[in-house]
Structure formats: structure tokens, C-alpha cells
Amino acid sequence: MRVINFNPGPAGLPLPALERARDELIDFQGSGMSVMEHSHRGKEYEAVHDETISLLTELLGIPDTHQVLFLTGGASQQFAQVPMNFLHPGTSADYLMTGVWSEKAYDEARIVGQARIAATTVGPDKRYVRVPGQGELQLDPRAAYVHLTSNNTLYGTQWHTWPEVGSVPLIADMSSDFMWKPTDVSRFAFLYAGAQKNLGPSGVLIAVARKDFIAQGRRDIPKIFRYSLHAENNSLYNTPPTLAIYLCRNVLAWMKEQGGLAGMEARNRQKGELLYRSLDANAGFYRAPVERESRSFMNVVFHLPTPELDATFVAEAKKAGMVGLKGHRISGGIRASLYNAVSVDDVRALVSFLEEFARKKG
Amino acid sequence: MRVINFNPGPAGLPLPALERARDELIDFQGSGMSVMEHSHRGKEYEAVHDETISLLTELLGIPDTHQVLFLTGGASQQFAQVPMNFLHPGTSADYLMTGVWSEKAYDEARIVGQARIAATTVGPDKRYVRVPGQGELQLDPRAAYVHLTSNNTLYGTQWHTWPEVGSVPLIADMSSDFMWKPTDVSRFAFLYAGAQKNLGPSGVLIAVARKDFIAQGRRDIPKIFRYSLHAENNSLYNTPPTLAIYLCRNVLAWMKEQGGLAGMEARNRQKGELLYRSLDANAGFYRAPVERESRSFMNVVFHLPTPELDATFVAEAKKAGMVGLKGHRISGGIRASLYNAVSVDDVRALVSFLEEFARKKG
Numbered sequence: 026m027r028v029i030n031f032n033p034g035p036a037g038l039p040l041p042a043l044e045r046a047r048d049e050l051i052d053f054q055g056s057g058m059s060v061m062e063h064s065h066r067g068k069e070y071e072a073v074h075d076e077t078i079s080l081l082t083e084l085l086g087i088p089d090t091h092q093v094l095f096l097t098g099g100a101s102q103q104f105a106q107v108p109m110n111f112l113h114p115g116t117s118a119d120y121l122m123t124g125v126w127s128e129k130a131y132d133e134a135r136i137v138g139q140a141r142i143a144a145t146t147v148g149p150d151k152r153y154v155r156v157p158g159q160g161e162l163q164l165d166p167r168a169a170y171v172h173l174t175s176n177n178t179l180y181g182t183q184w185h186t187w188p189e190v191g192s193v194p195l196i197a198d199m200s201s202d203f204m205w206k207p208t209d210v211s212r213f214a215f216l217y218a219g220a221q222k223n224l225g226p227s228g229v230l231i232a233v234a235r236k237d238f239i240a241q242g243r244r245d246i247p248k249i250f251r252y253s254l255h256a257e258n259n260s261l262y263n264t265p266p267t268l269a270i271y272l273c274r275n276v277l278a279w280m281k282e283q284g285g286l287a288g289m290e291a292r293n294r295q296k297g298e299l300l301y302r303s304l305d306a307n308a309g310f311y312r313a314p315v316e317r318e319s320r321s322f323m324n325v326v327f328h329l330p331t332p333e334l335d336a337t338f339v340a341e342a343k344k345a346g347m348v349g350l351k352g353h354r355i356s357g358g359i360r361a362s363l364y365n366a367v368s369v370d371d372v373r374a375l376v377s378f379l380e381e382f383a384r385k386k387g
Numbered sequence: 388m389r390v391i392n393f394n395p396g397p398a399g400l401p402l403p404a405l406e407r408a409r410d411e412l413i414d415f416q417g418s419g420m421s422v423m424e425h426s427h428r429g430k431e432y433e434a435v436h437d438e439t440i441s442l443l444t445e446l447l448g449i450p451d452t453h454q455v456l457f458l459t460g461g462a463s464q465q466f467a468q469v470p471m472n473f474l475h476p477g478t479s480a481d482y483l484m485t486g487v488w489s490e491k492a493y494d495e496a497r498i499v500g501q502a503r504i505a506a507t508t509v510g511p512d513k514r515y516v517r518v519p520g521q522g523e524l525q526l527d528p529r530a531a532y533v534h535l536t537s538n539n540t541l542y543g544t545q546w547h548t549w550p551e552v553g554s555v556p557l558i559a560d561m562s563s564d565f566m567w568k569p570t571d572v573s574r575f576a577f578l579y580a581g582a583q584k585n586l587g588p589s590g591v592l593i594a595v596a597r598k599d600f601i602a603q604g605r606r607d608i609p610k611i612f613r614y615s616l617h618a619e620n621n622s623l624y625n626t627p628p629t630l631a632i633y634l635c636r637n638v639l640a641w642m643k644e645q646g647g648l649a650g651m652e653a654r655n656r657q658k659g660e661l662l663y664r665s666l667d668a669n670a671g672f673y674r675a676p677v678e679r680e681s682r683s684f685m686n687v688v689f690h691l692p693t694p695e696l697d698a699t700f701v702a703e704a705k706k707a708g709m710v711g712l713k714g715h716r717i718s719g720g721i722r723a724s725l726y727n728a729v730s731v732d733d734v735r736a737l738v739s740f741l742e743e744f745a746r747k748k749g
């Protein structure tokens with residue numbers, strides 16, 4: 026019996042994508058071997074590689090100006106690799122701070138070169154409960170780039186309107202909300218996301234890069250860190266994580282069947298609305314600290330009246346077949362991650378559980 | 388029907404390891420989810436992580452002075468990360484050149500800092516048919532480290548005695564022969580290997596690091612590239628490639644059942660001897676260019692009288708159920724990769740085939 030999985034990442038994946046992987050794990054398409062045993066230079070794997078890129082291109086509507094890259098090391102490696110590529114000597118980058126992931130990105134950038142905080146919503150308690158408004162941004166018009174975290178996995182905030190940054194290249198860590206809805210990727214010079222929330226297993230990172238932007242990246246860094254090199258080699262410069270890419274292919278094919286990103290958005294909005302509505306209706310018992318306009322549809326963060334009740338909630342939810350609800354140790358409380366693979370019915374089950382819990386303990 | 392897989396990497400894996408993965412792909416140990424859907428901070432995945440480290444430690448006899456790390460980006464990323472960590476300002480590193488992989492490692496090191504060639508066996512035709520002898524090494528006693536490629540996947544050469552490097556730290560890229568036999572890891576300050584030959588799918592790199600050596604690594608590089616950071620966090624600083632590590636666990640468990648590294652060595656020696664003996668016995672038809680003492684037990688490289696016959700050989704072998712035999716485009720000819728998962732019977736089948744082929748076409 027499969028449980029209902031609210032893990033923050035690695036996260037639940039759609040069952041049909043997993044079943045497809047299971048059914049051909051030993052013998053991929055009659056080739057007599059597993060997809061992971063195929064050479065990354067052979068036609069069988071290359072078809073998977075190219076299909077994954079095609080599905081991403083189709084579902085996201087990626088224009089010709091941009092290119093998909095498969096990279097590794099997670100978003101954490103991109104925190105360093107982005108400034109290594111784009112912080113040319115004498116330049117500085119602007120960071121929009123909305124949580125611990127932006128902080129980590131900023132810290133790596135400052136090791137590589139010059140970076141400044143162009144906006145932050147950090148509170149006196151070091152927490153973040155919203156993303157900044159346009160009026161709060163103090164942008165450097167000569168910045169090498171502006172970096173933001175589109176969804177703050179830990180605090181449960183999300184950008185719902187992209188900031189205006191003029192002609193400065195915009196870069197986004199979209200790890201926890203990539204492909205949750207249709208997105209105009211042409212606004213971004215570079216965006217990146219670890220697969221392990223909305224798209225696949227951990228071990229592969231997907232980037233969408235504007236070709237002319239990465240072509241101007243620094244050439245005095247090791248080859249393997251140059252985005253331009255991976256672009257020129259269709260992400261086959263060295264051995265890519267073939268099995269992880271194959272699993273993303275299966276998930277993308279499922280997304281396409283579910284109506285693509287419009288379908289994902291409809292599901293995801295319904296899920297988020299169901300859960301927030303219930304939390305608001307029980308606001309005497311559950312407290313959702315994030316400001317309304319910054320609420321994340323991917324990670325719904327809330328607290329019960331006491332840490333003890335938080336713990337009881339998590340334990341009883343687990344008995345009821347719902348796992349992954351414990352909040353991050355920094356934020357405490359409860360976090361329900363509602364990535365693409367979580368169904369509306371899964372959220373309905375959580376809502377019934379939490380309403381019943383409030384009745385019993387409230 | 389599974390084929391006989393002589394791929395150079397990604398390569399064939401032991402069927403029991405794959406079957407185990409298939410059987411629990413949807414529901415890992417009754418947890419109601421796949422191992423790839425588990426949080427990397429949860430107890431289910433952590434048990435897999437720790438078991439993989441324990442199996443490596445047990446099979447290799449890793450001493451307390453050393454530690455296992457799981458990294459990403461393949462050996463190609465280590466070509467850059469090694470000098471980033473260990474090439475302190477004002478120091479230089481020595482590279483032992485035995486093929487294209489050493490060349491790539493050296494090229495990245497020269498982008499990061501100072502590196503010199505302490506030995507090379509490159510021929511006038513730019514090829515390599517042997518590893519250097521001790522007398523050929525021109526070592527810098529003050530070098531930051533000596534780097535070698537233990538097995539040259541492309542040209543089919545292998546180090547059978549480690550060079551004496553005095554008190555200089557020895558670093559090895561063991562991507563294509565890691566764990567092919569018992570190895571005294573205490574000789575190495577740092578060794579690394581992509582999993583995709585002897586150990587698992589692509590997407591995870593295993594390093595064995597001397598703790599005091601990596602602790603002295605540079606601190607002015609991005610955090611994510613510091614080996615010391617990954618060591619301090621038991622390779623859980625950021626999300627590791629959990630599924631790839633799980634699959635390595637399955638392969639390591641199989642290796643243990645097969646008698647550990649002593650068992651692997653016995654199998655691997657028998658396989659290499661069978662194939663080289665047959666090639667030598669048919670030396671009028673097959674030419675194995677590598678010098679006898681440098682022959683690799685992992686990648687057996689040979690040529691037929693003409694490139695056309697090479698192509699016919701590959702095509703007919705495929706019809707006979709044997710794949711992955713085409714040589715690398717740089718070396719041409721045939722390459723049979725005999726990694727741990729290839730059985731003695733697989734090699735017997737290849738030997739029968741090649742003897743029959745020589746009789747027919749010779």
C-alpha cells in the first residue's frame with residue numbers, strides 16, 4: 026500500500042512514472058539491458074535524453090533563444106556555479122533574499138566575487154513570511170545579474186509576480202516550484218531546479234539557459250563548470266546521470282498526459298486553496314504565518330498551538346497514512362509539500378484529517 | 388532476454404542487484420513509497436546511506452584514517468575539484484600521463500593553478516600503450532600531490548604496481564577499475580571513481596579520502612566544492628543522489644556475496660587471462676597493442692586486420708547477443724570492458740565467438 030507522501034524533497038512521484046520504470050528496469054524496450062546499463066553515447070539512451078529535452082521544451086514552451094541543460098550537484102552547486110560563470114571581474118550581483126536558500130546562494134556568491142543584497146524580507150526573528158514588493162527592491166542597474174528563489178521551500182513563501190529588473194539578467198533558483206504552472210521562461214537569463222521536488226529523483230538538476238547569456242560566461246574557470254561547455258555538448262560532455270534523466274522523462278510524460286502545465290496549475294491551485302481555506306477556517310487552532318499574497322502553493326507551512334501538538338499531529342497523520350509533514354527544524358511546526366505528484370484527493374484526505382484533529386484537540 | 392554487455396560505462400550491472408531494485412521500486416521495505424521518494428534526512432534512506440558506506444568500508448578494508456564520500460559530477464568534476472581543494476597558492480602538482488583521462492585531469496588543474504607532467508608514456512602517434520615505470524618518474528618532492536589514472540579505459544592500460552612517491556600525497560582517478568580487486572587504500576590521500584563502471588549507475592561518484600588531508604584543503608573556494616564540508620556532513624550537506632547510492636548498495640551487497648574483493652579479483656583475473664590468451668593465440672588476426680605488463684583487466688583493447696573487419700566483428704557479435712564492443716572513436720578497433728558484473732561465462736562466450744570469427748575470416 027502506497028502512503029500519501031507530503032515530503033519536501035526528495036518527494037513523491039506519480040505512480041504511473043514509477044510503474045513504467047519498474048516494468049522496464051531489467052529490460053529497456055527489448056534491448057536486453059536496463060536503461061542505466063546503456064552507454065550515454067548509444068542510440069537507446071540518446072533517444073531518452075532527447076525526449077526529455079523535447080518534453081521540457083514543449084511543456085514549458087521554451088523559445089529558441091533558450092536551451093535545456095542537465096547538470097549535477099543540486100541547486101547547492103549552482104549557488105557557486107552561477108557566480109563562477111557570470112560574475113565577471115569588477116562586477117557585482119544583486120540577490121533578493123527570501124529565505125535560507127537565498128542566503129546560501131548569496132554566501133557562495135560572496136566567496137566567488139562581489140554580491141549585494143538588493144532586497145530582504147528577513148524579520149527580527151530571522152524568519153521570512155513574505156517576498157518583497159517591487160517598491161522594496163534596491164537594484165543596481167549595472168549588476169551582472171539579479172538572483173531570486175522562486176519558492177521558499179522552508180518558510181513556504183512564493184513569488185507570484187516576477188520582479189521588474191530592467192535589462193539586468195534575471196536568474197532564479199526554481200528548485201521547489203519548477204513546472205508547477207506555465208512559466209514565461211524568456212524572462213529568465215538562467216533558471217535552475219533540482220529534480221527532486223516536481224520532476225524526478227535527486228541526482229539531476231535541470232537548467233534553462235538563454236544561449237547568448239551563457240555564451241558570455243567566464244572562460245577562466247574549469248571547463249566542467251562552464252555552462253557553455255554543457256550547452257555545446259547537449260549535456261553529454263561527460264557521463265550524465267542517465268537513470269535520473271530517464272525518470273524525469275517518465276514524470277514529464279505523465280505531466281503531458283495530465284494536461285501539461287495548465288493541468289498542473291489547475292490541480293495545484295485547487296490543492297493549495299483547499300488546504301489554506303481549511304487552515305483559515307480553523308485559524309483559532311492552526312496558524313499559517315505566511316502573508317496571504319506570498320503563500321506558496323508548493324509548501325504549506327503552519328503551526329499548532331504548541332510544539333507538543335505539532336508532534337502529535339505528525340504522529341497521528343502518519344498512522345492515518347500521511348507522511349512527510351514535519352516542518353523543517355529551523356521553522357518548526359508542520360509543512361505539507363504539495364508538489365505536482367500530490368493529488369487533489371491526497372489534499373482532501375489531509376484536510377479531513379486536520380479538521381477532525383482540530384475538533385478533537387482544539 | 389538479457390544480452391551480454393561489454394559496455395565501457397555506463398556498464399552492465401549484476402542482475403540480482405537490478406532485480407532487488409525492481410522488486411522494491413514502488414514500495415521500499417513496506418514503507419509505502421519508493422526509496423527515491425524518501426527524504427534524505429529520514430531514517431529509511433539514512434539506513435541505505437550508512438549501509439553503503441559500511442559495505443565499502445568492509446569490502447575495501449578502509450582504515451579509520453580515511454572516509455567515504457559520495458559526490459556528483461563524475462570524475463570529470465573531480466578533475467577540477469581536486470586542484471581547487473589541494474593546489475594551495477604557490478604550490479604545484481605532479482601528473483602522471485597515461486591517456487586521455489589523465490590529459491583532461493591535467494588540463495583542468497592548469498586552469499586552477501600550477502601543474503606539471505612528471506611522467507608520460509604518450510607515443511609519437513599520441514597514443515598510450517603502457518604505464519610508466521618507476522625509473523621514468525620525475526617527481527617534484529615538494530609537489531602538492533601526485534595524480535594518476537589507475538586504469539585507462541580508452542587505451543586499455545592499467546597500473547599493476549603503485550608508484551613510489553615518497554611523502555607526497557597520492558591521488559588516483561580509479562573510475563574504471565575501482566574495487567576490481569583488494570586495494571590498499573591507505574596508500575592514497577584521495578581516490579575517486581564514478582560509479583558507472585564497477586559499482587552502479589552514473590550519477591554518483593565515490594571518493595575515499597584521508598581525513599587529515601582533506602581537512603587541510605583550501606577554505607577560500609565555494610563551500611559546496613570543499614571535500615571537508617562533505618566529510619563533516621557524512622555526504623548529506625545537500626541532497627545526495629539517493630537512488631544512485633541505493634543501487635550501489637545493491638551492487639556492493641552482491642559483491643559481498645560473491646566473496647568480496649578477493650572474489651572479484653579471482654573472477655576478473657580469470658576473465659582477463661581467458662581473453663588475452665585467446666588474442667595472443669590468434670595474434671596473426673587480432674592485435675592487442677598494449678604492452679603485456681600494462682594490460683588492463685577491465686578494458687581489453689584490440690584490432691582486427693582492417694577497420695572494415697572491426698565493424699563486421701562488432702555487428703556479428705551483436706547478432707550473437709554481445710554488445711558494447713566497439714572501440715572508442717579515438718582508438719578505433721574493439722574494446723571489451725570486463726567490469727565486475729561481467730561473468731566468466733560471458734567472457735567464454737566472447738572467446739568462442741572471436742576464435743570462430745578468426746577461423747572464418749582469418
Ligand SMILES: Cc1ncc(COP(=O)(O)O)c(C=O)c1O
Nearest residue numbers: 099100101126178200219625626
Ligand atoms: C529552493 C531550494 N533551493 C536549493 C535547495 C538545495 O538543493 P540541493 O539539496 O539539491 O542542493 C533546496 C533543497 O531543498 C531548495 O528547496
Ligand SMILES: Cc1ncc(COP(=O)(O)O)c(C=O)c1O
Nearest residue numbers: 263264461462463488540562581
Ligand atoms: C578513467 C576515467 N576517468 C574519468 C572519466 C570521466 O568520467 P565521467 O564521465 O563520469 O565524468 C572516465 C569515463 O569513462 C574514465 O574512464
Ligand SMILES: [Mg+2]
Nearest residue numbers: 033034178179
Ligand atoms: Mg528542503
Ligand SMILES: [Mg+2]
Nearest residue numbers: 124125126127
Ligand atoms: Mg529561500
Ligand SMILES: [Mg+2]
Nearest residue numbers: 395396540541
Ligand atoms: Mg569511457
Ligand SMILES: [Mg+2]
Nearest residue numbers: 486487488489
Ligand atoms: Mg587515461
